[in-house]
Amino acid sequence: MGSEIDEGTEPVPTTDERSAADRSNAAETVAGMVAGTVAILGRPNVGKSTLLNQIVGQKLAIVSPKPQTTRNRIVGVWNGPAGQIVFVDTPGVHSARGALNRFMVDEALGAIEGVDAALLVVEPPQSSAAVKIASAERQILDALRTAGTPVVLAINKVDTVKDKPSLFPILKGWEEISNFSALVPVSARKGSGVAGLVKELCKLLPPGPPLYAADMLTDRTERFLAAELIREQLFLSLRQELPYATAVVIDNWEERPDKNDVVIDASIVVERDSQKSIVLGKGGTMIKDIGTRARAEVSTLLDRPAHLRLFVKVAPEWTSSPQSIARLGYDR
Ligand SMILES: Nc1nc2c(ncn2[C@@H]2O[C@H](COP(=O)(O)OP(=O)(O)OP(=O)(O)O)[C@@H](O)[C@H]2O)c(=O)[nH]1
């Protein structure tokens, strides 16, 4: 996303860039192994990104307690004894207002095209009331039915359910709503139920050689993932509506092989001057804190020290304009 300066950024290779050797090696996989793509879908905040990270065993997608954190599709690859699953994390489906929100919902529903299976993630209902399907789930299930895609339902956050038998009527309620291939209670945060969930998904995938080379975890570049980690800190630090007015663009990426580190210049884009003041904070304290926490996350991601230089820029009403959102990386 963002600027054209790409020196020093190591892209994580995409499927199309795999060498012929990779492909022929892949074709020699053990008979009976499966390979396929699975879209992770659901309302905002149900834990889709947490689940992706838990399954692949690495933090690829950013997570926050605020809804609508994820804005782009992000691939995460699971390799196991049964084969390979290429998961696609997606933004939460919601009633979209404005160009950015429309992009997010299109990004989610557009992921249905061409996947072998879908994983619909929901939360247990807040009270013991009967399961009621909301418009987001209805929209997703309708699109999946039209596409003829098999669906596994994951009821996430079961660690918050103290009375486990109360899950039975919830499972039954969902069973009556749609013809799921399987219904699996999980805790994406704790990892419980996740292995069983992956097993159910494998049953829906065709046999075949892996789609991605074994050492490829995602289709995203380090540059994209670093920008996301900065955006995650904005979601965690800023209150109310302000995170929704922010975007992060990497302006420059300088590898320093002599020091084995990287210097990254990034702009935090907001919509108004008043928002810029809040992001900076009194005496620059807010941006300093955001930078310190993001730096730690980016260094972990890159496995080498990262130095961040953050700037705040104003792009009036950027979330409302298709051209502006595209310029900030929200296009396909
Ligand atoms: N207790 C509990 N919390 C969870 C679990 N999974 C996710 N969460 C929390 O739920 C919140 C949302 O998680 P995300 O993974 O960002 O949810 P998402 O569905 O990707 O959200 P969007 O990207 O906004 O659509 C975060 O605060 C997570 O820590 C879980 O299994 N148990």
Ligand SMILES: [Mg+2]
């Ligand atoms: Mg997410």
